[in-house]
Amino acid sequence: SLTKSDKASIANIWSKIAPQAEALGTETLERLFLTFPQTKTYFPHFDLSPGSDQLKAHGSKVMGAIGDAVKNIDNVGSALSKLSELHAYNLRVDPVNFKFLNHCMLVTLAVHFPNDLTAETHAAWDKFLALVTAVLTEKYR
Numbered sequence: 728s729l730t731k732s733d734k735a736s737i738a739n740i741w742s743k744i745a746p747q748a749e750a751l752g753t754e755t756l757e758r759l760f761l762t763f764p765q766t767k768t769y770f771p772h773f774d775l776s777p778g779s780d781q782l783k784a785h786g787s788k789v790m791g792a793i794g795d796a797v798k799n800i801d802n803v804g805s806a807l808s809k810l811s812e813l814h815a816y817n818l819r820v821d822p823v824n825f826k827f828l829n830h831c832m833l834v835t836l837a838v839h840f841p842n843d844l845t846a847e848t849h850a851a852w853d854k855f856l857a858l859v860t861a862v863l864t865e866k867y868r
């Protein structure tokens with residue numbers, strides 16, 4: 728689970744993401760679709776060309792949910808419970824894809840905040856994304 732210092736570094740990195748959440752969310756998705764093209768099958772209704780309006784809107788939503796999780800770090804389960812239902816019952820995203828998304832988000836953060844992504848911060852953010860994933864995939868059956 729997250730230590731006090733994990734939570735502090737997660738909040739610190741989030742304060743740097745927040746002003747450019749849409750751009751970083753969009754870059755995360757661009758990396759996801761390029762590196763793990765099978766993830767595109769969930770978005771047949773989207774224009775997935777880099778920088779498309781739909782990609783930006785979705786990047787912004789995904790980062791927004793990450794922000795909600797950061798702000799409710801001791802209660803991510805209830806903060807994201809609606810989203811958890813959506814992913815389990817409606818979207819039925821294979822949980823393996825969350826690992827791919829988390830990886831692409833970490834790469835994006837490392838590229839934009841190289842000085843902040845120490846080994847410790849990296850580990851903290853990785854644990855945090857695993858927690859978000861656990862919440863978003865817990866209702867699957």
Ligand code: ZNH
Binds near residue numbers: 769770788789792810
């Ligand atoms: Zn998801 C949707 C978040 C993962 C797929 N998402 C969504 C949304 C959000 C999210 C916020 C919106 C909702 C509403 O609108 O209400 N996700 C998220 C997060 C994560 C995720 C946070 C992690 C971390 N997803 C995911 C994955 C996938 C997905 C991995 C696959 C690949 N999502 C999805 C889809 C959708 C969503 C398909 C729908 C879209 C539209 O719009 O249509």
